[in-house]
Amino acid sequence: MAGLVPESVQKVAHAALGSREGDKLKDLAHNTKDMTDKDRLTTDYGVKQSTADDWLKAGSNDKTGPLLLEDPFARERIMRFDHERIPERVVHARGAGAFGKFRVYDGIDEFTSAPVLTDTSRETPVFVRFSTVLGSRGSMDTARDVRGFAVKFYTEEGNWDLVGNDIPVFFIQDAIKFPDVIHAGKPEPHNEVPQAQSAHNNFWDFQFNHTEATHMFMWAMSDRAIPRSWRMMQGFGVNTFTLINAKGERHFVKFTWTPELGVHSLVWDEALKLGGQDPDFHRKDLWEAIANGVFPKWKFGIQAIPEADEHKFDFDILDATKVWPEDLVPTRYIGEMELNRNPDEFFTQVEQIAFCTSHIVPGIGFSDDPLLQGRNFSYFDTQISRLGVNFEELPINRPTCPVMNFNRDGALRHTITRSTVNYWPNRFSACPPATAAEGAYVEYAQKVAGIKARLRSTKFQDHFSQAQLFWNSMTPIEKHHIIAAFAFELDHCEDPVVYSRMVNRLADIDFALAQTVAERVGGDVPTEPGRPNHGRRAPALSQIEFPGEAPTIKSRRVAILVADGYDAVAYDAAYAALSAAMAVPLVIGPRRSKVVAADGKASVQPHHHFEGFRSTMVDAVFIPGGAKAVETLGKNGRALHWVREAFGHLKVIGATGEAVGLVEKAIGLPSVAVSASGEVQESYGVVTIKELRPDSLGEAIAIAKGATGFMEKFFYGISQHRCWERELAGLNAQV
Ligand code: HDD
8 A cells, every 4th residue: 555654665675685784674574564454453462443433431322421441442542652652862862763784895804803894795784873962852953963873783793883973072081971961961950951952051061171071072063063964974983992803913993984975064054943944854864865765875984003002192092082183093994884774663663773882793892992981881771771671682673693692581571582491501501602713702812900090091181182183174164163153152151150261261272263252252352372272283174175075966955946937948957957966856936836837838836835945955046037937036035035045054056047136136245246148157156047958958967176067067066065155255144
């Protein structure tokens, strides 16, 4: 029955069933039921029900009468409903995810014996959950926050959970501080305000009181904290792990995911508006991309340091508040992950998935990173409170390889293990421990020596060098955004102690940064730097300078604004070219019912109307000409706002014929040279031409710098995500 079971899900699922990727799908099939029109309503104990509408009553046709408690059907429905919720995650409550596959293409036998990272013929099924940290389960997707990036690899040797973030460092060095950093960031205890925001007194009070957080809060104020899409974020394991090879040699490693689509962010005003206009923006974005077959991909990279070199750096490589700069330890990309299947049911798959950093497979190990070791305790513990002690038995969590042991009982145990013994050793030699040759996890024989004390090594005490490195590595635009972010955040702190101390802390990073922010938010403007800036840079930290992949507009949403009398030839040409480039053209009109073209013959049914859908939800805007259409749009305040707001958010705007005048009217800036000349013209990301005809498109549209055609220039602009020159020139209208 069409629509009852999501089609996109079935399509990919069937394609994958014959492969190793399909192993998890086959496993899940044991617990998956499709609801069909052949099904009949039953109770949980299987008895068919005659109605879902009326509680059993003692009454008559004239008098309804009281409900009877004896009604088992009604009681079951209400009781089940009353208990539908489980505790939301104490952090990262808001999120969504998808299934996919991972394959290593450059096996790293020299570092590890883990087949998931060495066997290039293997496909490993994965489930990935993305999240925000601070907000509760119903909060908005676009809040300024760190994003979680948690990957469960269902390997043939057991589950490996790599539970990372989109920012490579963390606020604290030692796990014992986690409750403090989270309490300070979550809504304040007296009034539970604010929701999903770091812009409040307690968050910044904590940051000031913990100099170790300095590096991380710089990242959190950068554009990394307002991603355009989960598909356009990097992911980082953050902690230092180890890899052990077949010879028993150990390396320290950090893991990285880098997206095929480049690393891109929203602009802040847009993120704020989307929070209200489309709070599900990120989860819908992921779903839509997968449903449309534009599967997001990430390259998987490692940075490796031989055990013997552990102390060769001026930072401690086990300190999660530090990156390993690429000029010292380059990233080697060795594999690729693709997400290609949306979940069937949110609760049983996304809500019940349980990640544990302690879940690693042979060939991978922990390090003495004091944050990681605490995490290894916390995740297991939290799953017991969220899901119960048998959480690993839930379909989404259980491994695709055999599981057998003497763990027994507990709430909601449902594996039935047939055996007369439940202990080891036993007289039957049932279920003995495995040998190394059989693939047992054997701990690395690490030498441990020292005193028992609550200590942190000396190198953990440097809290500023890398905060400066990060700031120095930003482009002018990124610096501008960070300043604006501090100005916003500290403006929301009402306690002068909080904002004035924080402004002074900024002087430890950069004098000019501190001065500018102080002027905006109040507090004493610092008169001298807190400490000298070492001046070093690491360009790979900048998301604008980060070496990108080939430019693409795949999956970018492009609005085409129409009204009655639109130029159908330009519209058709643009629509076809966008679809061919795998972008998502969205037609927006004054109404959702049919809009007729200038020739009186062609027509289109818009996907949305100007009020219902906003410019914040698209990446670029195209307006075909047509005198009557443009006249209508020019009188429509919301349509004009659309163009002005898209311009203010630095989006590329394409206009042909009469529509060029509309753009001029909406943005009203003489410095943006707009003209409907015969030639293609481009000025600060506004691309114009007098007439767009299919023959002016060329055979294939090259998305490359320096291209000359109208569509090529428009596409290249979109592929660059935003027109930063517009912002640098101070031309973005304040919308
Ligand atoms: Fe954590 C969830 C990432 C430090 C304790 N964390 C959680 C999730 C992500 C991270 C992505 C969501 C997983 C999911 O989608 O279900 N956490 C990190 C990173 C950290 C980090 C990258 C620093 C390197 N976390 C951290 C510490 C502790 C925790 C230091 C405690 C000592 N984190 C938890 C938790 C959560 C969690 C309370 C809540 C829900 C869950 O585990 O499953 O145990």
